[in-house]
Amino acid sequence: MPRHLAGLCLAGLFALLSVAPRHVRAQTGTPAPPVSDFARTGSLSHPAISPNGQYLALSLHNDKAKWGEPDHQLVVLHLPDLKYVSRLDMVSHYQPAQILWVSNTRMVVPLAYTTSALEAPQGTGDIIAVDFDGGHKQTLYSLRHRGSLQAGPHSMDMPRGFPSIAGVPYPRNGHVYIQLGIIPERNAAGDWDSHRSQIYDVDSISAKPTLMGDIDKGSMSFVVHDDVARLAYGTTDAHSIDVYARADGQAAWTRLPDSVTGKHLSPLRISRDGQTLWSLYSEAGGPDQLVSSRLDGSGRQVLARDDFASVGDVLWDVQSGKPYAALFETGRPHLSYLDDSLSAQVLKALNGNFADHLVLLGGGDEAGKRLLVVAQSDRDPGSLALFDTGTMNLQPLFQIEPWIHAEQMAERRPFRFKASDGMELEGYLTLPHGSSDKHLPTVLLPHGGPIGIRDGWTYDTDAQFLASRGYAVVQVNYRGSAGRGPAFQMAGYKHFGDRIQQDLLDGLHWAIDQGYADKDRVCVYGGSFGGYSSLMQPIMAPGQFKCAIDYAGVSDWSIGFERSDTSHMSVGRTYFAEAIGDEATAKAISPLYQLDKFNVPVLIAHGEDDPRVPYQNATRLRDALDKAGKPYEWLSKPKEGHGFYAQENREELYQKMEAFLGKYLGH
Structure with a gap:
């Protein structure tokens, strides 16, 4: 363990992660947990810490809600005392698909809809913004209500399409990048418009959008650097990914050749100095690797790979914006560490202390003082804790399914x-x-x-x-x-x-x-x-x-x-x-x-x-x-x-x- 983490206080989380050691066996004759314990769904999701570290936002699920009643709420708590700040009730079957802080006091929340257990919640085409105290709610985009008062003051400034979040500016300024896969419509001549994708810089308070990029390809995702959409990528079939780039101040997109990108390169982020692109890359169809390269895909270097498994997730350092670990999820999940940053050291120490769990960091404040810790295992649906890098203290927060007792699983x-x-x-x-x-x-x-x-x-x-x-x-x-x-x-x-x-x-x-x-x-x-x-x-x-x-x-x-x-x-x-x-x-x-x-x-x-x-x-x-x-x-x-x-x-x-x-x- 790194020397400055030797004083890590773990007692609280040991109590929260109420897991018996592996050699402890259940007593014979112990009654099985009731069926109702398995029929319930998790009580919280999408936790997010505000940039100043003062607030924790999350989605709460009420599985006791009756048909037609709100079954999800967007809740904000003060840190570290967890005092209640605000609650926003969702329409029945609607829930936050993501919670993104765009400033110290304002959040952007895409909405999802679900009525079934076998499907992930589906995006509704609605994106809202709200203050930490529940005030100044604003609709940034609504596919369903576009053109009506319910859709916000600038609902017709963006075309009909399927929206998603492409990121936020650095440093955060209350704006958000929204990308659209535009739905083709008939033009004045009666012909169908071609498939297009666009990205906008949207002010979360006024909802005013500013067009950042436009490409005549459907269902594309964008990568932004310094408020410029530099890359667009997407697939038209199951066999390859097309990557397009453009220079500063230019509208034209140029497809990067397969000889440079290969058939399966998915851009993730550009470094803050604009010199490095991080991507997922598959060589000859094999497992996805985490690679770095120049912005045009050349000079590719492998940062993390496994001959059997793809990189399942990349963990990003809030302060530097660089990747510090890659997660491989096949078998028993394991992490490949990319540097010796504070985030990497904290994560190594936590996983060393909780060997029966997979411990990840779910983001933190911009100063790197408070980090959200997420721990889960084969027998534990998951627990949340708050790690203070100043005091090296780990504060338990919540269990995702507190009615599940891991020692019985x-x-x-x-x-x-x-x-x-x-x-x-x-x-x-x-x-x-x-x-x-x-x-x-x-x-x-x-x-x-x-x-x-x-x-x-x-x-x-x-x-x-x-x-x-x-x-x-x-x-x-x-x-x-x-x-x-x-x-x-x-x-x-x-x-x-x-x-x-x-x-x-x-x-x-x-x-x-x-x-x-x-x-x-x-x-x-x-x-x-x-x-x-x-x-x-x-x-x-x-x-x-x-x-x-x-x-x-x-x-x-x-x-x-x-x-x-x-x-x-x-x-x-x-x-x-x-x-x-x-x-x-x-x-x-x-x-x-x-x-x-x-x-x-x-x-x-x-x-x-x-x-x-x-x-x-x-x-x-x-x-x-x-x-x-x-x-x-x-x-x-x-x-x-x-x-x-x-x-x-x-x-x-x-x-x-x-x-x-x-x-x-x-x-």
Whole structure:
């Protein structure tokens, strides 16, 4: 430990992270946590410290809110005493997607909307600004209300498009950079305008925008330096990233050649002296590396890399603006430190003291005096603390899910194995706490997606629920998953119904061969694409599974071609075509047309208003099972989308799962 951190005061956080040492086992006969503990969702998110270090803003979730009542609030607390300052109630199902301080007293907040458990909150197209005390609320952009009084005084100064935050000026001056992927519209001649992207400097008080950059390419992101949009980048397909640059004072953009950038370079930030560009870079489709280069991409140097895993996140020093660590999330997450800055030293010391946790710094004040500490583990959903670099004191703040007791939760073990075609894959094995770890009833738990999504080591609600009921849980990051680079993701395309399913089976066979899983007591459960996999696995491996649980899963891919909320969008049509193929191929890999091979009881659970995987996937499957005389159990809920949002519905699902698995696994 660095000498000046030797006096680090950790007692408070040890109490907050109430984790038993790994050698301590639960007493036999200890009752399992109630189902309701797993049906609840995290109480806080998006913590952010003001530049002067005086305020902490965060999003609070009220899982007891009734339908139509505000279930999220934007809350501001004074530091370090945590005295309440203000609260802003969100409209029902709306929440902050991000909280960004643009001055010592003002925040900019993009909004997100969610009505389902299986999807990340989706941006609404609204960005608001508000003072720390809740005053002077201003709408900076609203796609829904553009042109109305509700959208703010300058709502027509920017075109219709999908907004996102591109950053803030340095030093912060109350302004924010908002980038737009502009929605094409018909011009006076009746022709469609070309796809465009723009970026604006927006005053968060007046909402007045100033155009900073305009490029005739759709869905581009921008990198700004000294109030000049210097780079734009984006992708038109799944195979490459285009990077454009322009000189100071010039409007024209020049595409940087592949010979310099390669096909997969994603610019992140420009150094404050304007000489260095930091980017994520994939060489020949391999795992993403953190690299530095000149602004045109030349002179590239590797700062952090791993032969197996991509850089999952980059940690930036608030004072210098430089990256000080890179996070690799595959297996047991680990950090690669890039310098010996104070932030790096603090992080090393904290991770050394909390070896069972992954500890990260979630930002801090501009003086580098107060740093927000975020700690999480395989058994702990997460805790927040405040580190004072002047006193070296660590002050506990909040637990994200205080009703979860980490000492009752199960260990998640990363594992690697070779798929049957020789590809190296990874997965996670969650073992019931206090069990013998041998020949256990087992649930195979495929993740959703499938492309660009992955399972990780940190707390997983489904896996912990199943383990708390005595089941070993096997999860596999099959080809197509995130975290391994573009080539690994592309390896999942056109293989939804064969190689991906075989990867899952190969991971299950690894657990059986190692003696963890009882080969005669295995079921499969998943949501979304995982629900599809839960239907495909018994078809792929007759006799291997005793039952299946299909939660908002695809039974007929051709329904998505017609009715999914993405099917009418060009990006959605492109994805279906590239990832699956034509409708004939979609039907060929659909469980609905292979039910003669499906011979296990299945629990079908689906939201009746699901826009992503339409409800017809469940009803057509039910009708076909009825016609074939095959056993199933049923749970559907009105007003629910892609996964159950209401706590009482999630609790009912878990209760039915517990009874269903107990019935067929005899546990």
